[in-house]
Amino acid sequence: MLLAQYQCGSCHTIPDVQAARGRTGPTLSAFGRRSYIAGHVPNGPEQLVRWIVTPAAVVPGTTMPAMGVSPEDARDMAAYLLALE
Ligand code: HEC
Numbered sequence: 001m002l003l004a005q006y007q008c009g010s011c012h013t014i015p016d017v018q019a020a021r022g023r024t025g026p027t028l029s030a031f032g033r034r035s036y037i038a039g040h041v042p043n044g045p046e047q048l049v050r051w052i053v054t055p056a057a058v059v060p061g062t063t064m065p066a067m068g069v070s071p072e073d074a075r076d077m078a079a080y081l082l083a084l085e
Contacts (some may be wrong), residue, residue, distance in 0.1 A: 006067050015084055022072055025064060031081040048078040065082050 003009065009020025012026040034043050038059045041047050050057065054073040055064040069077070 002073050003080065006035075006069055006073070008067070008077075011064075014081075028081055029084065031084045033085060038064070040054065043082075045075075045078055045082060049074045051078055 003007065003014055003017045006017060007020055008014065008028075009017055011022040011024035012020060013022060013029065014020035015029050031043075037043050037047055037051050038055070040059045041051070047058065049071060051059075052067075052069050053071055054066050055062045
């Protein structure tokens with residue numbers, strides 16, 4: 001629900017999230033099996049929360065914008081994404 005509410009799906013395809021069929025960003029299918037976030041940072045709960053709140057602080061120069069996500073909401077979204085197999 002949060003992933004839909006913050007409109008992550010306008011840029012990403014995300015399994016089982018309504019209207020998440022965007023193609024600007026990479027697909028988030030099977031994200032739990034991904035080794036790196038944006039090809040740079042080892043994937044894991046803490047890094048993923050930081051990424052969702054402030055992408056440019058994790059990977060300088062990234063084209064993914066900060067979406068105004070609270071750390072609490074980012075934690076829930078990260079848990080969902082890391083559970084995608
Ligand atoms: C305006 C388009 C846009 C929106 C909106 C957006 N993203 Fe992204 N996202 C991107 C782009 C572009 C990348 C690739 C960034 C890079 O490689 O530097 C990315 C990368 C990612 C990655 C890493 C993917 C990978 O393959 O490593 C995750 C996870 C992610 N986004 C989650 C989210 C979440 C959660 C939201 C909603 C809060 C969101 N994104 C909203 C454009 C967007």
